[in-house]
């Protein structure tokens with residue numbers, strides 16, 4: 001560990017490592033990532049790898065559309081097969097849901113360059129054989145959404161950061177953070193202390209504790225989200241399917257397993273044990289949509305911790321009164337898909353001193369000013 005860095009990044013998940021990668025690409029050479037456990041040990045190695053631009057607020061659609069563009073370049077940029085696969089996302093609309101909500105989302109997406117189409121009941125059944133046609137009105141479909149493999153992405157980032165001369169420190173929790181009058185940061189870890197011109201907080205659900213060390217109140221709370229994998233099946237599912245009604249997502253991997261989750265309402269916690277109530281709820285929700293799934297065996301099941309904000313939208317901004325302290329947290333269940341753009345935006349801010357246009361709406365100030373973004377397309381925790 002050195003005694004000074006241009007940029008010290010707290011948190012070695014996809015957000016922290018992507019930010020390091022993007023900074024190194026821009027020629028900022030003296031960059032280090034400090035991780036409490038091991039790289040990717042947080043949510044970043046527990047997710048479904050879903051990547052979509054279909055969201056409800058124009059601000060988030062613009063962020064995710066930009067990120068989707070970055071994903072399309074990432075395999076070449078990282079020189080690694082990250083198993084990026086554009087099979088689309090299909091938001092199922094049930095007969096008892098309000099179709100106009102989905103029309104509104106589609107209009108926002110179309111206005112922001114995302115070519116989401118309405119599929120009728122026949123078209124949905126064509127894309128999802130086995131779906132219960134009697135309960136489906138149709139769906140919103142965007143063919144360029146997709147998935148990437150989280151482990152491949154994390155490996156690729158490790159290699160890329162190391163290859164470009166960045167430092168990755170594992171078992172190095174940041175235990176203290178302060179800023180002097182010139183805005184220069186000092187971090188302390190069990191490996192030693194260092195100063196840094198810029199400090200980035202990418203510690204997900206643990207970010208409020210880091211922000212508090214700098215006197216910042218960050219409204220991010222932990223929420224358990226579980227995921228399961230079934231035995232491999234013959235390929236039947238092209239796109240990722242989503243039901244906002246149930247908070248359910250499911251897609252089929254290249255090996256044929258179905259990877260899925262669904263919403264279970266529970267209090268905030270850092271609990272990462274799998275629960276029986278999740279398995280029961282997923283079985284209920286998925287067989288309601290796809291009755292044949294009752295014959296399918298679950299082979300693995302785990303949980304991770306979402307870092308939720310009150311409006312389901314991330315915080316990506318310099319901290320109030322500390323421009324050299326950047327917060328990139330509160331991804332509310334969508335941090336994997338947004339990471340390439342978040343890393344790029346943070347690197348752009350650090351190298352230019354200007355907050356990029358796409359990043360502006362995600363300022364922490366919105367909570368104090370009561371101007372929440374209210375994302376309507378969140379599958380995890382129900383927002384108030």
Ligand SMILES: Cc1cc2nc3c(=O)[nH]c(=O)nc-3n(C[C@H](O)[C@H](O)[C@H](O)COP(=O)(O)OP(=O)(O)OC[C@H]3O[C@@H](n4cnc5c(N)ncnc54)[C@H](O)[C@@H]3O)c2cc1C
Pocket residue numbers: 010011012013014015016034035036037038039040041042043044045046047048049050051172173174175202203204205206207210225226227261303304305306328329331332333334335336337338
């Ligand atoms: C079941 C599940 C399914 C999901 N599916 C999707 C999906 O399909 N698509 C999508 O986009 N997102 C999905 N997500 C969310 C996604 O995984 C996260 O938003 C994303 O991984 C966040 O990355 P991160 O780097 O910000 O956080 P993390 O990966 O959690 O990394 C934060 C890191 O900070 C470290 N840390 C904490 N405190 C300190 C400290 N004091 N010092 C140093 N390090 C510290 C932690 O150990 C951790 O490794 C899912 C999440 C779960 C749980």
